[in-house]
Amino acid sequence: MEKTPILEVKQAGIQFGGLKAVQNLNLALYPGELVGLIGPNGAGKTTSFNLLTGVYVPTEGDVIFQGKRINGLAPYKVTQSGMSRTFQNIRLFRDMTVLDNVKVAYHALAKHTMLASILRLPSHFAGERKMEEAAIEFLKIFRLDKYKDELAKNLPYGQQRRLEIARALAANPKLLLLDEPAAGMNPQETHDLMELIAFIRDKFNLTILLIEHDMNLVMGVCERIYVLDHGQLLAEGPPEVIRNDPKVIEAYLGEEVTE
Numbered sequence: 001m002e003k004t005p006i007l008e009v010k011q012a013g014i015q016f017g018g019l020k021a022v023q024n025l026n027l028a029l030y031p032g033e034l035v036g037l038i039g040p041n042g043a044g045k046t047t048s049f050n051l052l053t054g055v056y057v058p059t060e061g062d063v064i065f066q067g068k069r070i071n072g073l074a075p076y077k078v079t080q081s082g083m084s085r086t087f088q089n090i091r092l093f094r095d096m097t098v099l100d101n102v103k104v105a106y107h108a109l110a111k112h113t114m115l116a117s118i119l120r121l122p123s124h125f126a127g128e129r130k131m132e133e134a135a136i137e138f139l140k141i142f143r144l145d146k147y148k149d150e151l152a153k154n155l156p157y158g159q160q161r162r163l164e165i166a167r168a169l170a171a172n173p174k175l176l177l178l179d180e181p182a183a184g185m186n187p188q189e190t191h192d193l194m195e196l197i198a199f200i201r202d203k204f205n206l207t208i209l210l211i212e213h214d215m216n217l218v219m220g221v222c223e224r225i226y227v228l229d230h231g232q233l234l235a236e237g238p239p240e241v242i243r244n245d246p247k248v249i250e251a252y253l254g255e256e257v258t259e
């Protein structure tokens with residue numbers, strides 16, 4: 001029998017004025033999967049992420065995460081419940097250090113109490129030290145530890161993208177949503193990033209949903225792919241099926257070829 005999905009989206013959609021940006025969206029992600037979400041410009045990929053993470057409340061349908069309906073849950077509560085994301089436009093705390101960017105994610109989940117922090121009790125320092133150690137471990141995985149005291153805004157672009165993923169991961173998610181994590185990277189950085197994404201999926205026992213524009217990239221790393229077009233699902237399946245689906249070729253590859 002098939003396992004229970006960690007995330008299930010049922011007939012979800014959202015309308016802005018007259019525009020149905022996403023409609024009849026059905027997704028099922030199973031624990032440990034690395035799944036791609038692709039589609040041409042304006043297909044509704046980022047809007048779908050916003051529906052899953054509480055940025056938008058679906059005007060129709062349901063989002064079920066770990067067995068609970070989460071429609072309308074505030075974004076920070078969605079994060080606390082085990083779903084983290086990155087953004088298409090990098091959203092780091094630019095004037096904070098690389099290390100503090102990761103520690104912030106821990107603070108959101110921290111066990112030591114506010115009172116202990118205010119009174120500067122030993123438990124506060126123990127908590128703080130543990131957080132710092134854990135944050136540095138994350139930075140090592142992303143090969144960012146040598147930049148730990150740099151301001152985030154001073155990192156090269158590709159490193160900022162990696163830091164955003166490190167920060168999302170520090171919130172200890174079960175499901176990680178990555179919105180075009182390779183955007184703006186050069187081919188070598190992109191290749192390294194895809195390897196890293198597969199590595200963290202295994203190391204942290206994650207389920208990952210990945211938006212990516214580059215079909216070849218997604219095909220190389222994802223086991224299964226959903227294709228959106230004009231706000232609706234056009235196809236779903238393993239890369240070799242998607243690659244040969246005439247509907248996808250017309251909607252998506254066609255766009256690439258004529259560019």
Ligand SMILES: Nc1ncnc2c1ncn2[C@@H]1O[C@H](COP(=O)(O)OP(=O)(O)OP(=O)(O)O)[C@@H](O)[C@H]1O
Pocket residue numbers: 016019021039040041042043044045046047048088
């Ligand atoms: N807040 C909003 N108000 C009105 N329209 C919106 C809003 N957010 C998204 N849209 C529209 O919804 C559609 C889907 O946009 P979305 O950004 O989700 O596409 P996308 O697939 O992520 O595109 P891209 O690959 O270019 O990032 C677009 O027509 C967009 O203009």
